[in-house]
Amino acid sequence: MSRVLLRNVTMRTYRGVMKVKSRATLVVLAAIASACADRGRAVDVREVDPPRTASGASVLARRAPRRAHGVDAPVVIMAIDGARWQEVFHGVDRTLASSAPIPATSIFKNLHALGTERGAFVGAPGHGTIAASGPNYVSLPGYTELLGGRPSACTDNGCARTTLPSILDEAHAAGAKVAAFASWEKLDLATTMSPGSFTSSCGRRGDPLVDPWPGHGDYRPDRVTASAALEYYEAEKPDVFFLGLGDADEYAHRGDYPGYLAALRHADETLGRLVAVLDRLGERGRSTHVIVTADHGRASDFKNHGPMPEAARVWMVAGGPRFSARGPVSSPEPRHLADIVPTLRTVLGLPPDRGARSGAPIEELF
DSSP states (O other): OOHHHHHHHHHHHHHHHHHHHHHTHHHHHHHHHHHHHHTTTSOOGGGSOOOBOTTSOBSSTTSOOOOTTSSSSOEEEEEETTOOHHHHHHOSOTTTOOSOOOOHHHHSHHHHHIIIIIEEEESOTTSOOEEOOOSSOOHHHHHHHHHHSSOOSOOSTTOOOOSSOOHHHHHHHTTOOEEEEESSGGGHHHHOSSTTSSEEEESOTTOTTSOOTTSOTTOOOHHHHHHHHHHHHHHHOOSEEEEEEOHHHHHHHTTOHHHHHHHHHHHHHHHHHHHHHHHHTTHHHHTOEEEEEOSOOOOTTSSOOSSSGGGSBOOEEEESTTOOOOEEOOOSSOEEGGGHHHHHHHHHTOOOOOSTTOOOOOGGGO
């Protein structure tokens, strides 16, 4: 695709999102008004026993006063579908590539800068693990757990829309401006239980000008998704933003290791562009917290994932002013994708989930 055509497709995607957003404005405003009206009747976070660190101190006690946009600090969640921990921490797998050794910091230059200069790594080798809960380690259950804060009852990619509020739904109900962009069209089923309540652009939506390769059907390649998402983010400045990139998993399923590595590099470049946007936003950018992770790992054969235990392991990088840790942090117990939402609730200043099987804040980050 030529650079001019790509730019036109990106603008078409962005204008399409804005058109959908315009049609949904009244719905969104009504929902926000209702949420604001209900805030006085809702359980105040201060009335609930807050999460505590190992020393017994409340991790909520250190948060700033609630801001006008409904949450304490902006958050960006970025997921790289099927990206293995091996490349994140060890670099190129010599059993899969004939090239010279390439370190992880060359593939993930921006990710490692985020994890060492502005935040921390969870799940680094020798420091504990973070994993999807399964039992089937595929995308829709992984994303539902990642965004919902609980292990998913869904066990395959054919499940229906989530029936529990995602962290995006929770932030939206609190009055925050929320948006989600993703390459895989089915990810919309995990981002919200209430479609149309906030901007969600997942997949190409039948756009004939977008070639779905390396995916198929309504898949939208990462290069288009990333450009549209970053343009939207800089223009609209949502308080809570989700970006899901999928090319790495698509290439891996084809057994194309060079394509997989190229997708990882593109995802890292996208993160670098996002950080550059945050740097241009001054104080707002400095107060933004960024979480980067994956929905599942891969089997030992690289090409597949599913019920095999080795496909459960993922990784996580967390950056932002609330996270005092730098570099790899040691987890006192195995962590799971379900623990990311409780961690974000702490940053956002949202009430904790007291439901069964809910995750716990990753206290070692604070």
